[in-house]
Amino acid sequence: MTSWLELADDEPFGLEHLPYGAVEGPAGRRVPVVRIGPWALDLSAASAELSSSHAPLFAGGSLDPFLAAGGPTWRRVRALITHWLTEAAYRPLLEPLLMPVAEVASVLPFTVADYVDFYASEAHATNVGRILRPDGAALSPNWKHLPIGYHGRAGTVVVSGTDVRRPSGQARATDGTITFGPSRRLDIEAEVAFVVGTGSELGSRVAAGAFAEHVFGICLLNDWSARDIQAWEYVPLGPFLGKSFATSVSAWITPLDALSAAWTAAAARDPQPLPYLDEGSGSPALDLAIEVSLNGEVISHPPFASMYWTLPQLLAHLTVNGASLRTGDLVASGTVSGREPHEWGSLLELTRNGAAPLTLADGTRRGFLQDGDEVVITASARAPGGRIGLGEVRGRIVSAAV
């Protein structure tokens, strides 16, 4: 299968991928797009010209109607786009609708309904437990029985490329003094998130095995975390202002249909989880090779396949009490960390809570993020023709508000 577009063999956004996004054109008009190589195809214009039955799904400025349309439509549209991009007859009509990605501004491609963040990496939870509670058990007694999570703030989810303003808040100094000011322990959390397409009824459950019926696709996510604010506020109700100031997501949503070759066996689980967390047969873990860069230098390689709880289990747990799903729900995995130090997905772990700063190539040291620092998270996955590359999530820290 080849496109009439000239694409490199190792193109991360080739025909096997086709992630969706939204961009703002020159006149400020927002349009949903699909990415092919270095271009974004205007789906609003293309579907209006070529496929009247799907055109209403792309007539607005976001992917929301398309996400809500459900699995059969997602697959029909993907097949149609593949057809357009491989049949030379469509070239004259579509070529003028291609925009260089580098020349358009990506916007958040869907309306974030609810945002939930889990804590599904055993290595991460163990590392954090040891750092924050050195005298207690690393994992809380519930950790291997249920996926721990919290409800985050949907309204402060921002698209990749958006600057992140350093938050201010309360913290407790080592001498016990309560202070207020810009966070001094600003951190990252490298995560993977899924985006819900098809909702569910209030009062019903969604089984782990129904993951692909409800979930449209995945993206990368950076759960920026102010550790000093978090450490003081999190007892007893969990994360609050230390995380709600900003959460960055990729500009490109990779459809599950592009990830069929990326599923693998889940990590061994002991004890056996309760039956509602049973994923059934098959390979419920996604094998994504993640890379975290700070100011252009790779600082970590978190392995997503090693997560203790899989994405289908997170979905099953989220709805087991009858909580409904809505189109646009964003559900994140929690920090992805492997066992090895070079696989840890936060500075809290990489620098042992600032005690062992990283030395960057320019000779400067980082316990936590400084103003001007830029963090980029990327990932790749196996695909039928090679590997695809997920849309990066990029963010730069700007100084605190005065």
Ligand code: MN
């Ligand atoms: Mn997190």
